[in-house]
Amino acid sequence: MKIIAYAVREDEKAAFAQWQGENPDIEVKLVSTELTVASLEEARGFDAIVAFQTGEYPADLFDRMQAMGIKDLSVRNVGVDNLNLASAKQNGITITNVPAYSPNAVAEFAVSQVLKLLRNAKAYDRKISQHDFRWAPNVAGEINGKTVGVLGTGRIGQVMIKIMQGFGAKIVAYDPFPNPDLAKQGIYLDSPDDVLKQADIVSLHVPATKDNFHLINQDTIAEMRDGAIIVNVSRGALIDTTALVTAVKNGKLAGAVLDTYENEASFFNHDLRGQTLSDPLLTEMLSMDEILLTPHIAFYTDIAVGNMVRVSLDSAKDVLTTGTAPTVVVG
Numbered sequence: 342m343k344i345i346a347y348a349v350r351e352d353e354k355a356a357f358a359q360w361q362g363e364n365p366d367i368e369v370k371l372v373s374t375e376l377t378v379a380s381l382e383e384a385r386g387f388d389a390i391v392a393f394q395t396g397e398y399p400a401d402l403f404d405r406m407q408a409m410g411i412k413d414l415s416v417r418n419v420g421v422d423n424l425n426l427a428s429a430k431q432n433g434i435t436i437t438n439v440p441a442y443s444p445n446a447v448a449e450f451a452v453s454q455v456l457k458l459l460r461n462a463k464a465y466d467r468k469i470s471q472h473d474f475r476w477a478p479n480v481a482g483e484i485n486g487k488t489v490g491v492l493g494t495g496r497i498g499q500v501m502i503k504i505m506q507g508f509g510a511k512i513v514a515y516d517p518f519p520n521p522d523l524a525k526q527g528i529y530l531d532s533p534d535d536v537l538k539q540a541d542i543v544s545l546h547v548p549a550t551k552d553n554f555h556l557i558n559q560d561t562i563a564e565m566r567d568g569a570i571i572v573n574v575s576r577g578a579l580i581d582t583t584a585l586v587t588a589v590k591n592g593k594l595a596g597a598v599l600d601t602y603e604n605e606a607s608f609f610n611h612d613l614r615g616q617t618l619s620d621p622l623l624t625e626m627l628s629m630d631e632i633l634l635t636p637h638i639a640f641y642t643d644i645a646v647g648n649m650v651r652v653s654l655d656s657a658k659d660v661l662t663t664g665t666a667p668t669v670v671v672g
């Protein structure tokens with residue numbers, strides 16, 4: 342049995358080596374190139390592919406895979422919107438993903454950024470680097486006693502709630518499919534608007550569906566409490582960024598934690614040192630003390646990277662040995 346892994350990063354290699362050690366009968370080849378129709382040639386003679394990229398997996402890729410006798414593509418991430426799933430299905434290629442690599446990684450990051458924002462971290466970092474050791478005027482806020490509104494109580498939202506409760510926050514939440522255990526705590530409100538109206542900190546943990554496009558916009562921001570904070574460690578498309586920046590600048594909102602941005606694709610995880618950014622809104626957010634912007638790194642922990650590698654390889658092995666896997670998306 343032979344598996345080839347594409348777009349392998351240095352930080353993934355230890356996890357690949359560990360899995361290879363546990364599965365000595367399977368040949369695993371690692372390449373650093375992304376999977377394209379051209380680079381697919383490297384997979385000749387292999388039974389399955391493991392990949393991770395934001396670029397497209399086009400229809401003709403699956404035509405070629407079928408012609409080459411490759412039966413499975415296991416992605417090392419959750420999202421499959423960049424795969425032509427219809428073509429995979431037509432060609433009889435099984436697709437698997439990694440549905441949850443570490444909800445804790447994302448929720449812990451969100452909370453740590455909220456703390457940094459409440460503690461005026463950007464202002465203090467700048468002041469301290471200039472040897473300005475004065476306290477005023479940067480008096481901080483606390484999570485304890487605040488109302489945290491959680492939109493989406495799936496895998497990550499649930500961990501967020503647990504951590505925030507540990508800090509002493511009151512939780513209000515909305516999810517069209519409430520979690521029965523959380524419902525017993527009486528945290529669910531009838532609508533997202535009710536959550537926006539009551540929360541000091543609004544945290545989004547929902548998928549980027551068509552219905553959720555610009556869930557936070559000028560109108561929904563107007564519903565929110567004056568001086569509230571928005572947290573988006575989910576997907577950029579959930580927020581109308583221009584409306585958000587305007588609301589922070591005019592004082593309606595106290596600030597925002599953003600690990601995603603609707604126009605992030607050509608910036609995040611790229612080395613743009615020394616370059617002027619071609620996106621004035623992004624440049625403006627980076628200059629603001631009230632907005633903590635990070636390049637989609639909430640998931641990026643040793644545990645999550647290990648899980649992404651292990652689960653994708655396990656899935657490829659399962660498909661090749663049994664014809665299916667618990668993580669099948671198509672097949």
Ligand code: NAD
Binds near residue numbers: 495498
């Ligand atoms: P999940 O599928 O487990 O939970 C999502 C929940 O949102 C579901 O319970 C669903 O019913 C609910 N929902 C959908 N639309 C809603 C709406 N309009 N209002 C309220 N609830 C709604 O998903 P998850 O694994 O918890 O992931 C949550 C988000 O985090 C996703 O957008 C995902 O892409 C993102 N994510 C980000 C990172 C990162 O590194 N920043 C990493 C992993 C996941």
